[in-house]
Amino acid sequence: MDPVGEPSPGDGQLVLLAGRGDPAAFRELVRRHQDKVYALALHLLRDAADAEEVVQETFLAALEKLAGFRGDAAFSTWLHRVAANAALMRLRRRRRSPDGPTEQPLEEILPRFDDAGRIDSTPYHDWSKRADEQLSDREIRRAVEEAVQNLPEDYRIVFLLRDVEGFSSEEMAELLGISVAAAKSRLHRARVVLRERLSKYLE
Amino acid sequence: MTGEKRAIPTCQEVFEHLGDWCEGQLPAHAQENYVRHLELCSPCANIARTYQALSRIATSALEASMPEDAKERLRRALAARVCRRH
Numbered sequence: 001m002d003p004v005g006e007p008s009p010g011d012g013q014l015v016l017l018a019g020r021g022d023p024a025a026f027r028e029l030v031r032r033h034q035d036k037v038y039a040l041a042l043h044l045l046r047d048a049a050d051a052e053e054v055v056q057e058t059f060l061a062a063l064e065k066l067a068g069f070r071g072d073a074a075f076s077t078w079l080h081r082v083a084a085n086a087a088l089m090r091l092r093r094r095r096r097s098p099d100g101p102t103e104q105p106l107e108e109i110l111p112r113f114d115d116a117g118r119i120d121s122t123p124y125h126d127w128s129k130r131a132d133e134q135l136s137d138r139e140i141r142r143a144v145e146e147a148v149q150n151l152p153e154d155y156r157i158v159f160l161l162r163d164v165e166g167f168s169s170e171e172m173a174e175l176l177g178i179s180v181a182a183a184k185s186r187l188h189r190a191r192v193v194l195r196e197r198l199s200k201y202l203e
Numbered sequence: 204m205t206g207e208k209r210a211i212p213t214c215q216e217v218f219e220h221l222g223d224w225c226e227g228q229l230p231a232h233a234q235e236n237y238v239r240h241l242e243l244c245s246p247c248a249n250i251a252r253t254y255q256a257l258s259r260i261a262t263s264a265l266e267a268s269m270p271e272d273a274k275e276r277l278r279r280a281l282a283a284r285v286c287r288r289h
Contacts, residue, residue, distance in 0.1 A: 117213025128256035
C-alpha cells in the first residue's frame with residue numbers, strides 16, 4: 001500500500017511503466033529487489049564488493065531488457081537468474097583457494113546401517129525446534145551462517161541456490177551445467193554434511 | 204523404495220530418499236510407507252526433521268540487506284545509464 005492507502009502496483013505494472021520510460025517505476029523495482037539480489041550475490045561470492053558489482057550488472061541488464069518482460073513473476077525470476085549466473089561466472093573465474101574447505105569423506109558423516117539397513121545406535125536428536133526458537137540469538141545465526149559458508153564450495157553453491165534462494169532443481173542444474181540427477185545428489189550430500197555440522201552445535 | 208512389494212522402507216532407504224521426501228517427490232505409495240517408517244523409528248524421524256529444517260533455518264540466518272552506501276552507488280550507476288540512453 002502506498003501512503004494514501006492505494007494498493008501498490010505489482011512488478012508487472014511497474015515493468016510496463018518502466019519500459020515506457022518511467023524512471024520512478026524502475027526505481028521502485030530496484031528498491032523492491034535490491035536487497036534480495038544483493039543477499040544472493042553476497043552468499044555465493046562471500047565478498048561484499050563483488051556482490052555489489054553483481055547487483056549493478058544485474059539491474060543494468062534489467063534496464064536493457066524491460067520491454068521483454070510480462071507479468072509479475074517473470075521479472076523477479078529473471079532478475080535472480082541473471083544475478084546467480086553473474087555470481088557463478090565470477091566464482092568460476094576465481095582460482096580455487098588451496099586452503100578452502102575440503103570435502104570430508106561422506107562415509108565419515110553418514111549414519112551406519114547394518115546388513116538389514118537398520119540405522120546404528122547413535123542417539124540422533126531433533127534440534128529443529130530449538131534452532132527455530134533461538135535464531136534471534138546472534139550467536140546461533142552466526143553459527144548457522146558459518147556452517148553454510150564453510151561447506152565445500154560445490155555443496156555450498158547447490159545448498160544456497162536450492163534451499164536458500166529457492167531455485168528449482170531444474171533451474172539449479174541449468175545454472176550449474178549439470179544434470180538434474182547430479183544436482184539433486186550433490187544437494188543431498190550438502191544437506192547431510194550441513195545437518196551433521198549443525199548437530200554438533202545445536203544438539 | 205523402488206517397488207510396491209516392500210511394506211515399509213529400511214532406515215537406509217529412508218536416509219537415501221530424504222531429499223525426495225522433503226520435496227514431496229515420492230510416489231504416493233512410497234510416501235505412505237515412508238511416513239509410516241518415520242512414525243515407528245525415532246532416530247530416522249529426528250534426522251528427517253532436522254534435514255527438513257535446514258532450508259528454513261539457513262534462510263532465516265542468512266538474511267542480508269544491501270548497505271546504504273552500496274544502494275546509493277547503484278542508484279547513481281543506474282541514473283547515469285538512463286541519462287546516456289536519452
